[in-house]
Amino acid sequence: MPFTLIAMLRTAPSDSFRTGSLASVLETEIERLILAGTIQPGERINENQLAARFGTSRGPIREAIRALEGAGMVEAIPNRGVFVRTLSVGEVREVYDVRAALFGLAGRLMADRATSGDVETLDDFIARMEAAASALDFESYYPLNLAFHAFILDACGNATLAAEYKAFVKRLTLFRARSLVQGGGLGVSNREHREMVEAVRARDAQWAHDAHWRHVINAKNRLLAVVRAEEAAVEVPSAGGTHGDDQTSGR
Amino acid sequence: MPFTLIAMLRTAPSDSFRTGSLASVLETEIERLILAGTIQPGERINENQLAARFGTSRGPIREAIRALEGAGMVEAIPNRGVFVRTLSVGEVREVYDVRAALFGLAGRLMADRATSGDVETLDDFIARMEAAASALDFESYYPLNLAFHAFILDACGNATLAAEYKAFVKRLTLFRARSLVQGGGLGVSNREHREMVEAVRARDAQWAHDAHWRHVINAKNRLLAVVRAEEAAVEVPSAGGTHGDDQTSGR
DNA sequence: CCATCTGAAAGTGTCGACAATCCCGTTGAC
DNA sequence: GTCAACGGGATTGTCGACACTTTCAGATGG
Numbered sequence: 239m240p241f242t243l244i245a246m247l248r249t250a251p252s253d254s255f256r257t258g259s260l261a262s263v264l265e266t267e268i269e270r271l272i273l274a275g276t277i278q279p280g281e282r283i284n285e286n287q288l289a290a291r292f293g294t295s296r297g298p299i300r301e302a303i304r305a306l307e308g309a310g311m312v313e314a315i316p317n318r319g320v321f322v323r324t325l326s327v328g329e330v331r332e333v334y335d336v337r338a339a340l341f342g343l344a345g346r347l348m349a350d351r352a353t354s355g356d357v358e359t360l361d362d363f364i365a366r367m368e369a370a371a372s373a374l375d376f377e378s379y380y381p382l383n384l385a386f387h388a389f390i391l392d393a394c395g396n397a398t399l400a401a402e403y404k405a406f407v408k409r410l411t412l413f414r415a416r417s418l419v420q421g422g423g424l425g426v427s428n429r430e431h432r433e434m435v436e437a438v439r440a441r442d443a444q445w446a447h448d449a450h451w452r453h454v455i456n457a458k459n460r461l462l463a464v465v466r467a468e469e470a471a472v473e474v475p476s477a478g479g480t481h482g483d484d485q486t487s488g489r
Numbered sequence: 490m491p492f493t494l495i496a497m498l499r500t501a502p503s504d505s506f507r508t509g510s511l512a513s514v515l516e517t518e519i520e521r522l523i524l525a526g527t528i529q530p531g532e533r534i535n536e537n538q539l540a541a542r543f544g545t546s547r548g549p550i551r552e553a554i555r556a557l558e559g560a561g562m563v564e565a566i567p568n569r570g571v572f573v574r575t576l577s578v579g580e581v582r583e584v585y586d587v588r589a590a591l592f593g594l595a596g597r598l599m600a601d602r603a604t605s606g607d608v609e610t611l612d613d614f615i616a617r618m619e620a621a622a623s624a625l626d627f628e629s630y631y632p633l634n635l636a637f638h639a640f641i642l643d644a645c646g647n648a649t650l651a652a653e654y655k656a657f658v659k660r661l662t663l664f665r666a667r668s669l670v671q672g673g674g675l676g677v678s679n680r681e682h683r684e685m686v687e688a689v690r691a692r693d694a695q696w697a698h699d700a701h702w703r704h705v706i707n708a709k710n711r712l713l714a715v716v717r718a719e720e721a722a723v724e725v726p727s728a729g730g731t732h733g734d735d736q737t738s739g740r
Numbered sequence: 741c742c743a744t745c746t747g748a749a750a751g752t753g754t755c756g757a758c759a760a761t762c763c764c765g766t767t768g769a770c
Numbered sequence: 771g772t773c774a775a776c777g778g779g780a781t782t783g784t785c786g787a788c789a790c791t792t793t794c795a796g797a798t799g800g
Contacts, residue, residue: 259565259567259568259782259783260783260784261555261783262565262567282751284750284751285751285752286750286751286752294784294785295784295785295786296752296785296786297548297551297783297784297785297786298783298784298785300548300552300752300753301551301552301555302555304512304552304553304555304556304559305555305556305558305559306559307556307559308555308556308557308558308559308560309559314510314513316510316513316752316753316791317510317751317752317753317790317791317792318751318752318791318792319751319752319792320752329649332647332648332649332650333649335594335598335647335650336591336594336647336649336650336653338594339590339591339593339594339650340587340590340591342590343586343587343589343590347586396583396586396587397583398580398583398584398587399583399586399587399590402587402653510752510753511753511754512753533781535781536781536782537780537781537782545754545755546754546755546756547755547756547782548753548754548755548756549753549754549755551782551783567761567782567783568760568761568762568781568782568783569761569762569763569781569782570762570781570782
């Protein structure tokens with residue numbers, strides 16, 4: 239099974255063109271393993287094992303891992319190996335705050351640059367998400383939500399921003415219970431989506447910024463609330479107020 | 490000369506502890522070469538040459554380069570080599586916008602979290618920069634300015650944000666005339682600094698965000714103005730209005 | 741019974757060599 | 771004279787092997 243894997247990947251239909259350099263293929267592939275949870279956060283990455291799995295030598299594997307390290311997905315400890323990063327609650331909060339800032343910028347740019355066609359597409363997304371939400375169809379809601387966010391990033395006209403935002407979203411997968419990350423009430427989330435689109439339609443940059451920013455901050459607070467409740471349930475029911483507040487100033 | 494270089498670096502006084510893994514040393518070292526302009530933007534990076542220069546084999550060099558690729562400092566083209574990235578004017582604008590969003594967040598966080606000691610330190614920076622500015626002492630103003638910004642990032646309590654911001658600042662070095670990047674009237678810049686600190690002192694998160702954000706946006710506009718003037722001087726003096734506007738909505 | 745030493749196994753760090761690819765000046769044909 | 775095929779040289783891509791470090795289990799001594 240391992241031997242033909244690489245041959246397949248290098249001519250894979252996914253990226254088809256310019257697949258080049260084994261290392262870059264391996265990078266995506268190892269990232270996939272991490273994102274899928276095959277290699278769990280905190281786990282050590284075994285170079286020999288991966289090399290055997292993909293049927294290559296360790297050279298390209300090491301290069302791929304180094305690239306992932308730059309992306310903040312893994313952490314290398316000299317002579318000990320590289321480990322899949324784990325995000326503490328504090329780091330999750332940090333990432334969410336950065337994400338909020340970036341998404342706020344995306345909103346601002348959308349208000350400035352979105353074409354009427356873009357706004358139509360956004361409306362369409364909203365409608366479809368609303369349908370899925372009222373039908374409680376979680377299965378189709380989640381990918382729609384993802385596509386909605388991705389569309390905003392791609393349409394806002396700042397490729398640097400888009401790349402960075404996506405990298406941060408990926409990082410959130412490294413939080414222990416990543417199932418929670420995508421959580422958050424469908425209805426609430428969609429109400430926020432509607433405001434975002436309204437602000438863009440109105441070409442109000444400040445409003446759009448705030449709406450987009452708040453959307454992420456609210457997601458952060460919903461997540462942190464769940465985490466905190468979870469922790470409190472485990473702890474001895476005494477004075478266990480975790481740490482400081484979590485709203486990064488509500489404007 | 491090359492043979493002892495690595496031995497020196499690995500026990501260098503700079504990082505002293507846990508220098509480990511040649512690759513990470515080489516990463517900083519190659520980055521230094523790029524930042525210093527020894528390897529110019531757009532130039533190809535020759536693996537053999539670097540290996541000879543540092544007295545190592547190509548393996549660690551390749552790993553270091555892959556890490557730099559992840560950081561957005563170089564760009565790899567399969568079977569052609571890796572090139573030091575060059576930033577177009579458009580990309581510079583993108584990077585500045587992202588920087589502004591990140592710095593705005595730093596300002597917001599400072600307003601929430603800065604200790605009175607932090608504010609004192611900020612005041613001190615302002616005073617020293619003002620002294621340097623009125624003495625027209627550019628040599629000492631620039632590092633102070635850098636340290637001022639670095640302090641804000643470190644004190645705002647979000648390490649993820651700090652790392653990301655610093656990476657973006659580094660990227661700006663890849664713009665052709667990086668001399669312009671640090672430019673911008675001393676006096677104007679310092680007026681903006683004062684407002685930033687005032688907002689933090691007042692614990693006004695929104696004001697602090699806006700002041701920090703505007704500081705970067707203004708720097709962007711100053712740079713773009715110079716670039717545009719430069720371009721206009723070269724072009725035929727006819728209708729040559731470059732491209733769109735540059736203010737990302739002035740609030 | 742616990743602490744310490746020791747050595748083998750596992751795994752990372754680095755190297756030199758070979759294969760594949762690309763670049764560029766040259767040759768040849770039309 | 772221009773264009774296309776064609777090598778030689780340089781450079782990247784990949785591999786297998788060796789050196790060094792860490793880890794862990796078992797032996798040894800208190």
